[in-house]
Amino acid sequence: MQTDFPTRREIGVFDSGVGGFTVLRELRALIPGARLRYLADTAYAPYGPRTPDDIRARSVAITEHLIAQGASLIVIACNTATAHAIEALRARWPAVPFVGTEPGIKPAVAASRNGRIGLLATDATAASARLHALIERHASDHQVVVQGCPGIVDHIEAGDLDSPALRALVQRYCAPLRAAGVDTALLGCTHYPLIEPLWHEALGADVQLLRIETAVARRAADLWQPDAGPPVLNIDTSGDPAALRGWIEHVLDWRAPDVRRWPAAAG
Numbered sequence: 001m002q003t004d005f006p007t008r009r010e011i012g013v014f015d016s017g018v019g020g021f022t023v024l025r026e027l028r029a030l031i032p033g034a035r036l037r038y039l040a041d042t043a044y045a046p047y048g049p050r051t052p053d054d055i056r057a058r059s060v061a062i063t064e065h066l067i068a069q070g071a072s073l074i075v076i077a078c079n080t081a082t083a084h085a086i087e088a089l090r091a092r093w094p095a096v097p098f099v100g101t102e103p104g105i106k107p108a109v110a111a112s113r114n115g116r117i118g119l120l121a122t123d124a125t126a127a128s129a130r131l132h133a134l135i136e137r138h139a140s141d142h143q144v145v146v147q148g149c150p151g152i153v154d155h156i157e158a159g160d161l162d163s164p165a166l167r168a169l170v171q172r173y174c175a176p177l178r179a180a181g182v183d184t185a186l187l188g189c190t191h192y193p194l195i196e197p198l199w200h201e202a203l204g205a206d207v208q209l210l211r212i213e214t215a216v217a218r219r220a221a222d223l224w225q226p227d228a229g230p231p232v233l234n235i236d237t238s239g240d241p242a243a244l245r246g247w248i249e250h251v252l253d254w255r256a257p258d259v260r261r262w263p264a265a266a267g
């Protein structure tokens with residue numbers, strides 16, 4: 001079903017929660033005049049333990065909302081939703097450009113000196129056929145250690161960026177990468193750069209850490225046709241707007257943006 005294009009043009013950005021702010025941050029820097037609308041699907045976060053059908057259904061509902069609000073370009077600021085939903089979204093809205101977020105396997109292959117790469121991701125991304133096809137396409141002659149990291153997103157969503165419990169989880173998930181002797185690691189979830197110092201600490205100074213948000217924002221900037229008019233940032237959430245506003249002020253140090261509830265049934 002093709003939704004009619006409204007006259008206002010926005011870039012719609014979504015994630016299960018706050019992880020996509022790492023992409024939004026880059027988008028604001030690269031396209032200072034853009035009208036941006038961010039949807040945090042907080043009531044359904046985390047996506048990592050959800051089924052592919054669930055993740056697709058959420059992504060379709062969110063995209064419908066973003067397009068209805070005026071989005072003419074959609075940035076999926078979530079590896080998990082990209083892995084399980086981007087094909088369905090493109091099939092459903094063939095005239096809308098979608099920019100996905102996927103682990104930078106190709107840059108990691110170029111950067112690795114010893115041919116051993118680690119990838120930290122949600123369980124749903126780690127299990128996805130799309131990720132394994134990407135690895136097969138770009139890194140078939142490399143060793144890629146794919147590590148699912150359940151629980152990490154829950155801490156970050158709660159505003160915990162450095163508790164002992166979170167550090168212990170990070171250490172646990174980095175152990176197989178260290179044991180394999182990787183020299184390059186990919187943060188394959190947009191939440192993970194928010195705790196980048198913890199990954200560095202757990203992996204050690206010899207392991208280079210690659211992230212993808214800047215490349216995603218650059219791709220969106222290439223596709224975006226600038227409009228006249230002032231920049232706009234709208235933030236919607238399926239969860240509690242006050243809690244999200246608090247998170248944004250506390251973690252990102254952005255001045256209290258307006259956060260509105262997107263009326264979706266939680267479940």
Ligand code: DGL
Nearest residue numbers: 019046047048079080190
């Ligand atoms: N930030 C997301 C990603 O990049 C989703 C994390 C989650 O909700 O589990 O995969």
